[in-house]
Amino acid sequence: MSTLDDRPANPAIGEVRPNKRGGVAALIQSPVAIRLGALLILAIGLSLLHLSGRVFWQGLVINLGIFMILVLSLNLASGFTGVFSLGHIGFMALGAYGSAILTLPLAKKADYLPNLPAWLASIHFDFYLGPFPLGFLLATLLAAGLVAGVALLVGLVLMRLSGHFVAVATLGFLVIVRVILFNADNFTRGSRTFSNVTPYTGLWWVWFWAILTLYVVWRLKYSAYGRAMLAQREDALAAQAVGLAIMPPRLLAFVVSAFFTAVAGSLYAHFITSFSPTVFYFDLTFRVITMLIVGGLGSVSGSVLGTVVIIALAEALRRLEDVTLLYGMSQITLAVIFIVIILFRPNGLLGRREIVLARLFRKGGEPSP
Secondary structure, X not given: OOOEEOOOOOXXXXXXXXXXXXXXXXXXXXXXXXXXXXXXXXXXXXXXXXXXXXXXXXXXXXXXXXXXXXXXXXXXXXXXXXXXXXOHHHHHHHHHHHHHHHHOOHHHHHHHOOOOOHHHHOOOOOOOEOOEOHHHHHHHXXXXXXXXXXHHHXXXXXXXXXXXXXXXXXXXXXXXXXXXXXXXXXXXXXXXXXXXXXXXXXXXXXHHHHHHHHHHHHHHHOOHHHHHHHHHHHOHHHHXXXXXXXXXXXXXXXXXXXXXXXXXXXXXXXXXXXXXXXXXXXXXXXXXXXXHHHHOOOOHHHHHHHHHHHHHHHHHHHHHHHHHOOOOHHHHHHHHHHHHXXXXXXXXXXXXXXXXXXXXXXXXXXXXX
């Protein structure tokens, strides 16, 4: 039986209700038990990886989580609404720089950014609550909240557009952010590398935010707002004809997406610890778009699958490059794979369908809900 679900968005659809006849077996197969089991398996895997001390694999899994947040966020803004954004990495850049400035200790801030305004130079979110870096959490939330406010202002204008017009407009937003970062020397050091960022980001931080992003995006998809997003994506005129407002669901998706994209930027900044405005541009933009397209626009499961597939392929091809000395082959191969998927699977690997974990555990003779 297929584990994919492409039926209309409804909170009840895709959920396997416990079978009253099954007793313990039905409880084990219930959606809640399966989700808790999946979280437990993830927690065990992260714990083993953390205890192993394998820095390379830890870094790879951290990158996977950060890209998963980025792809899920872009899917919310573009896949659910049909309003394709090319400027989301601009929100990531703002989140990265914002949180990095806020978490710089006062001594480093005075030496490293001597021309900061007095009110900002006196703020430092480098404090702990016991062993917990509370300042980092608050800096991330504050930076993401400010970026969400920027997204609200931008979205009030851009979300009125559709098609290639909004794609070009959001690309313009990305260019504007890049220019600001290069020229705001007092805040960003301009084209010079912004370093001395405290390495707060770890496995648990990244995957907490990745699971939270996955949960929020999934819940939004199967909410009233999600149904409105999907309806106006299919046919905006028909949606308006039945009384659905176009602007509110688009704006909600754009703002929530920007918030989590900024969170990914904060996590990235405190993981890599040194970066410049050149990082947040076309290369990163199209890498995230590739993951989204490969997985499937409008599919939450597809966002996860596309991220895993592209990162796994990129790492495998990179290792092959080291053996064959054919450097650059990985980028060419990924581009060819992307073209093949566009030609033969234009809707991505999953299209708009979802993988429902509960169905993986249903017996062959059991009927579909």
